[in-house]
Amino acid sequence: MRKKYILLSSLIVITLFGCKENKKVEEPKEQKRPNFLFVLVDDQSPFDFKFYDSTSSLDAPTITKLANDGMVVENARHMGAMVGAVCTPSRHMIMSGRTVWSLPSMQGYVNPTAPENLEENTIGAVFNRAGYNTMRTCKVGNSYPQANKQFTVVKDATKRGGTEESGSAWHAEQVLSYLDDRSAVKEEDPFFIYFGFSHPHDIRNGTPELLEKYGATNHTDKYSLPTANDKQPPLPDNYLNKHPFHHGHLELRDEENVSGVWKNRDEITVRNEIGREYACSENIDIQLNKVLSKLEAMGELDNTYVIYTSDHGIAVGRHGLMGKQNLYEHSWRVPLIVKGPGIKANQRVEGNIYLSDVLPTLCDLAGIDIPETVQGTSFKPVLMGEKESLRDVMYGVYAGGSTPGMRTVKKGDWKLIKYDVLDGKVQETQLFNIAENPNEYIAQHNKSAEMLNDLAENPKYADKLVEMEALLLEEMETYGDPFRLWNQEAK
Template sequence: MKIKFTIFFILSLSSFIHATDRPNILFILADDQSPFDLKIYDPKSPLDTPALDKLAKEGVVFDAAHHMGSNQGAVCNPSRHMIMSGRTVWHLPHGSIKKLAPNSSQAEKDAMCPSDLANFTMAAVFNKAGYDTMRTCKNGNSYPQANEKFTVRHDATKRGATDLTGSAWHGQQVLNYLNQREKTKDQDPFLIYYGFSHPHDNREGKPELLRKYGATNQLSKDHPPQLNPEIPTPKLQSNYLARHPFPHGHPGLRDEVHAPGIWERRDEATIRNELGREYACSENIDIQIGRVLEKLEAMGELDNTYIIYTSDHGIAIGRHGLQGKQNLYEHTFRVPFIVKGPGIPAGKRVKGNIYLLDVLSTLCDLANVPIPKTNEGLSFKDVLIGKKETVRDSLYGVYAGGTKPGMRCVKKGDWKLIKYDTLDGTVRKTQLFNLKENPDELLLDHHQQPIISLTGNTPKPTQINLAKNPLYSRKLAEMEQALLMHMRDFDDPYRLWNQADEGLVKKTH
């Protein structure tokens, strides 16, 4: 009996190894989605996402997944470059602005960004490993040379309110591809990059989903939305503000002053309506994910497929009085991140401390594919299988798309530091948060009675910016040093007002 069990165990293990030796990969990417839109991260959220909820129950949810940031207003551009290449934010084709001497060698230039980087990006690496690669996503604000490496590609920007003009179009491209594989009995492993154009504005939701969330498509500045008690829109988040406490540092930024449906308004009705539009678009994404997962299950491919769900970055939509993705608060610096697949435990939450740029090395690690030499990310496979809780101790973030140097942040343990050095030195601010005590990064402004009346949230006295509190001066100094260390390590070409110049030019425009 013991011998029979041993033989059965060995055969089962052999079957598992064989099945996962060439696993499929389904990488799903939303465009502009805060993790706190999802019940998985905020149980109070009214957004319904049954497919993602099921994915989370069957896989691992990351509570500290982040994009590293941006050196331009179109935050999705460097984010998607980092996903494709595994490179850090200042080592990208369009982001390597560290001053090099005119006589710099090719090796020095390649250290900043290899001239042949596209040959070591996601599709190129998996093509070489014998995978079939397929992609559908929005056009623009991406990495064209890397996207061209996919053997099957159907890219188009689809932000409309119908199946032909919205998220269902992307879903149909994946279904068409899977149907073709089934028809031809294709046995090669696949890597599918399943990207959406929503919930990025204009956020034109399908009529039935807009009705569900009490929202209407607002495309005219002259006719702002009105609150309708009979069909209520989602409530304001607890960190909502009518305006940010100080200038954002990027004058004329499209997301803050020109995005259709919001423009410069931050009143309750406008923000609640925009949240309803965001949720309508996000639920439609969930529906399209469900269609593809059902197809994979019907094909018998689901159990041998690693599935990752994430977004290119978060989004504010009224939080902290901001609208876009050009900030470093948690609602924007963090991204949703769920992973399910062979050998991954079900229903587990981990911290992770990962960046989106870690995706490439992790997919390679899971699929037994060599990690490209150009990669700078860290594989989080050991986090997925329970060997580790995190892959790094601290995290760095940047927004330098407006006036320079811009914003920087660092997270370490329960603590987070955000610094602002913008508008030719006229805005120089420091924020220090204990995220365990103040997860929504509430400020003194959130303690004002008019805001409390709107949000229904009464902050605790300690839920404020602690940077000026002498009790935390040592912690502030520790976090300042951690930030400087990361700026050096990642070749950040700028220094902030209270940092040593270190031979770098502090640009102010």
């Protein structure tokens, strides 16, 4: 009996070892490189969306789902502009990863120290060298032409109309056609698609059905007001019919010559214009859904990083302003959503991210070396849940009108804005606690609570004002700001 047991045990051991030795070892699969869909819209405040402002009446189910499936960055901002067309330096910063005072010369701004041949280290060129197929569709003008040309496929045109051919659907069609071409030749190299829209920038000519939904009309008569309609979105909480002092840019197009608005700031005009803005934004949502659905059908969506943002925010009636040439939160901040491999769903972070951080982050996510010309910082650690934010302090500038212009700095809950414009005729300082006063109410909003106001003249916050003034100067020095404000030591 004992001999049988030993023999059986020996057979079992031999069988087990034999199985182990004969087991085929599978080679590890090479990890597929991620794709990128970078979605950039023109002139969109984060507060247009319910996930930034619960009072918004904009319907954007696709973008909202993107936010729920990925990460929403609470504080993402463009660093500013030294020219009136704010989108131009903003798009240069996105493409190059450079900060505002270190960009190439543009539109009257001359920077003799900008790197030569910088376009060779912009998004299209960098991803081409890394073996990506690159494609771009966006508006023409107010951008970075040398960088735009680096993409292999370029389908640019300005489309701000209310039809399939003249509006946002045209941009979506270019992307869908590009994806069809990839499928036809069974392309296996990863792609980088720069999916830019010309809307909701004015002229905000929405499609007829979406204009009807938001009670808006494409008003064209300068000498009459648009028709009032109960369907129009309500006025924003920080609406004013006039800003209390001049913003410093005389005859600024965005404040005086936008068709349908001009210099009007009455309730009917502003509500109609917000309705037009929402009609254009919902159409963008519809077009984005087409592209995301196509990627899902191709089996590519799960391996694609989708980044949604805007070149800057915009006022559209907030604080009595209409354009983006200001440094209030509605215009300085941008929406930023990122979804993709390794990013947990339904995340919301502080971020403190600049648009100049986009390029290094894209490189980091793709495993590409970040060019030495880049000055921004990768926020991949934020996306992967390793950090809550990139930096403690954020700085902003607008010097596209009279100089020095406007400056802002934010740290924690506190924000300072200063105005030194019109050859010293306007010299103003504002101090806000953003946690208590997120809408940046000022005296003209007639709020009774102390914190719901500009606190710059409040003696209780004199020490905080001094602290923020010093911090602003420090940031101006850090970023090579060539100007100084009236109460700062001359450079």
